[in-house]
Amino acid sequence: MIENKGISIWFFIGSLLLIYGVAITIANVYEMISPSxxxxxxxxxxxxxxxxxxxxxxxxxxxxxNFRPWKKGNNxxx
Amino acid sequence: xxxxxxxxxxxxxxxxxxxxxxGWVDSFIIIVYxxxxxxxxxYLLRFTKxxxxxxxxxxxxxxxxxxxxxxxxxxxxxxxxxxxxxAYQYGILATHWYWIGxxxxxxxLGIIMMPFYYISKTHxxxxxxxxxxxxxxxxxxxxxxxxxxxxxxxxxMYSMAIVMKVVLGWDIHFSIWVSSITVMVYVVLGGLLSAIxxxxxxxxxxxxxxxxxxxxxxxxxxxxxxxxxxISQNFPAGDYTHLWSTMGSFQDNPMGIHWTGxxxxxxxxxxxxxxxxxxxxxQRVLSAKDLRSAKxxxxxxxxxxxxxxxxxxxxxxxxxxxxxPPLVGENQVSAMNPHSYNEVLPLMLARxxxxxxxxxxxxALIAGFMSGxxxxxxxxxxxxxxxxxxxxxxxxxxxxESDAYYVKIGRWCxxxxxxxxxxxxxxxxxxxxxxxxxxxxxxxxxxxxxxTVILGMLWKRATAAGGFWGLFAGIGSSIxxxxxxxxxxxxxxxxxxxxxxxxxAENMYRALWSWLICVIVTVVVSYLTRPKAxxxxxxxxxxxxxxxxxxDLPLIKRPIFWASIVFAIxxxxxxxxx
Numbered sequence: 001m002i003e004n005k006g007i008s009i010w011f012f013i014g015s016l017l018l019i020y021g022v023a024i025t026i027a028n029v030y031e032m033i034s035p036s037x038x039x040x041x042x043x044x045x046x047x048x049x050x051x052x053x054x055x056x057x058x059x060x061x062x063x064x065x066n067f068r069p070w071k072k073g074n075n076x077x078x
Numbered sequence: 079x080x081x082x083x084x085x086x087x088x089x090x091x092x093x094x095x096x097x098x099x100x101g102w103v104d105s106f107i108i109i110v111y112x113x114x115x116x117x118x119x120x121y122l123l124r125f126t127k128x129x130x131x132x133x134x135x136x137x138x139x140x141x142x143x144x145x146x147x148x149x150x151x152x153x154x155x156x157x158x159x160x161x162x163x164x165a166y167q168y169g170i171l172a173t174h175w176y177w178i179g180x181x182x183x184x185x186x187l188g189i190i191m192m193p194f195y196y197i198s199k200t201h202x203x204x205x206x207x208x209x210x211x212x213x214x215x216x217x218x219x220x221x222x223x224x225x226x227x228x229x230x231x232x233x234x235m236y237s238m239a240i241v242m243k244v245v246l247g248w249d250i251h252f253s254i255w256v257s258s259i260t261v262m263v264y265v266v267l268g269g270l271l272s273a274i275x276x277x278x279x280x281x282x283x284x285x286x287x288x289x290x291x292x293x294x295x296x297x298x299x300x301x302x303x304x305x306x307x308x309i310s311q312n313f314p315a316g317d318y319t320h321l322w323s324t325m326g327s328f329q330d331n332p333m334g335i336h337w338t339g340x341x342x343x344x345x346x347x348x349x350x351x352x353x354x355x356x357x358x359x360x361q362r363v364l365s366a367k368d369l370r371s372a373k374x375x376x377x378x379x380x381x382x383x384x385x386x387x388x389x390x391x392x393x394x395x396x397x398x399x400x401x402x403p404p405l406v407g408e409n410q411v412s413a414m415n416p417h418s419y420n421e422v423l424p425l426m427l428a429r430x431x432x433x434x435x436x437x438x439x440x441x442a443l444i445a446g447f448m449s450g451x452x453x454x455x456x457x458x459x460x461x462x463x464x465x466x467x468x469x470x471x472x473x474x475x476x477x478x479e480s481d482a483y484y485v486k487i488g489r490w491c492x493x494x495x496x497x498x499x500x501x502x503x504x505x506x507x508x509x510x511x512x513x514x515x516x517x518x519x520x521x522x523x524x525x526x527x528x529x530t531v532i533l534g535m536l537w538k539r540a541t542a543a544g545g546f547w548g549l550f551a552g553i554g555s556s557i558x559x560x561x562x563x564x565x566x567x568x569x570x571x572x573x574x575x576x577x578x579x580x581x582x583a584e585n586m587y588r589a590l591w592s593w594l595i596c597v598i599v600t601v602v603v604s605y606l607t608r609p610k611a612x613x614x615x616x617x618x619x620x621x622x623x624x625x626x627x628x629x630d631l632p633l634i635k636r637p638i639f640w641a642s643i644v645f646a647i648x649x650x651x652x653x654x655x656x
Contacts, residue, residue: 016110026103046297052290
């Protein structure tokens with residue numbers, strides 16, 4: 001965050017992406033197992049939502065772990 | 079709570095013709111977004127004690143944070159929707175606003191202008207004008223910037239509410255009040271620091287939400303070549319995928335513009351004026367922790383700006399390739415062609431986005447609006463407090479107030495800015511033509527201001543009288559040219575060099591002429607008046623200021639090295655898509 005104090009903005013971003021990634025992965029795995037009939041999207045067979053959710057979880061985890069405030073030396077990073 | 083919010087969103091979907099409908103996970107994503115931005119504002123309250131903290135984010139931002147927020151603040155409310163629609167209408171020509179209309183100016187700001195803004199320790203662009211030219215020019219630019227910023231913010235707010243109504247069926251009042259009060263709360267709490275942090279978060283969300291369309295779209299069309307082939311099949315008469323080859327004549331391209339208008343009007347005047355003197359974006363860079371970071375921030379911003387067409391222009395082009403029947407203008411919508419090209423982005427989202435991804439896409443639209451509005455409001459609060467309120471208060475009361483007093487005023491100005499924006503949004507709802515007039519009004523000030531600032535920075539002979547009268551003449555001539563064409567449309571062939579010129583071309587040529595008039599008047603008046611001594615121009619003007627050398631830095635850490643790389647990529651991209 002700002003110099004010499006506080007939590008890094010990248011930690012907030014990592015946390016948000018992690019939450020989003022988990023929610024999107026769960027929703028799309030459920031959709032893959034029991035597809036809804038009301039909404040048909042193009043290229044549904046690619047299960048893009050599952051892959052995007054996993055990508056968000058990975059990116060979120062990297063930021064979350066790397067910029068966690070309880071890690072030594074992380075309180076002076078933007 | 080999520081179920082309640084979801085029910086609320088569902089209830090508001092009163093129109094069965096909505097382009098998109100949200101599921102529970104989409105509502106969850108939107109509500110978590112609002113919790114995060116408010117939470118960040120609340121968390122940052124403890125770090126916002128002094129005026130420097132509130133108005134300049136403590137001048138402690140790294141180049142990356144300042145650079146990302148620099149681009150995010152510009153993304154604005156309708157950036158994604160509007161430029162995707164323009165790409166559908168005009169093809170790849172819309173990319174000029176991201177490349178030649180931004181990159182050279184951003185690099186110029188970083189390398190040439192930033193040292194003077196930064197070394198002078200000014201808090202704003204009008205603040206720089208005060209140091210360089212005195213109170214007259216400063217007050218003229220501060221008042222025009224302050225009012226235009228909140229008015230534009232209101233117009234964007236109303237436009238966004240309309241988009242949310244069309245796309246999701248949300249109530250207009252709900253969109254206006256929820257989004258603007260959220261922005262107000264987090265900017266009042268954490269000032270510029272909060273605005274910048276949320277802009278970085280919003281920038282990430284905009285990319286992650288919007289990136290879905292070009293990726294799946296290119297898979298569907300079989301890559302770039304497949305997309306171009308489909309566009310040629312759907313629209314055999316038009317050329318939608320070349321940047322420059324159709325610009326030899328006004329009639330050869332759908333924008334009705336000649337390459338001179340793009341290069342000189344957009345590339346040299348409008349973009350330089352916006353990116354180097356619009357305080358909304360410059361404020362982000364002024365928050366950098368040191369001069370090297372301040373120089374690097376616009377360069378990093380330019381790198382990201384160059385990539386934005388991937389999420390903004392490409393969806394429009396993909397729409398040309400895959401959406402049938404073709405989209406039409408708003409006034410041509412019928413049972414045969416039910417959608418206008420303004421709806422291309424939500425239509426593409428509906429085509430590709432499954433559960434959650436839809437919520438992420440809608441969050442990207444909301445984040446775009448909020449980052450733009452926070453930019454407007456925080457810049458307004460700074461200019462109003464430091465450049466209008468403080469000198470006026472000093473003159474009237476003859477009393478210097480404490481730093482805490484001005485922080486309090488800044489917080490109230492934020493509230494005032496938000497409410498004036500909301501008022502403007504409702505005014506536009508009643509009188510739609512106000513939107514055109516305010517947008518025209520905004521364009522009157524930008525180009526002449528660039529003339530005044532650039533002469534002030536690079537020419538030490540420019541005097542206070544020259545600066546004021548040049549700015550005044552530039553603004554006056556811009557208004558005069560606009561009124562001339564309004565009263566006598568035949569004047570278009572003199573202003574825009576062709577009677578076939580469209581509005582966009584007219585704006586560009588008007589900017590070019592008003593800039594030239596500002597420069598000529600500034601030079602003439604300066605030669606007729608007494609200049610300041612060199613000693614008074616230290617830190618403000620090239621030739622009178624010692625700019626710290628970067629000779630001791632390794633090549634890889636020098637801003638000029640990275641600016642050269644970005645510029646080289648910019649040239650290559652223009653050649654590839656020629």
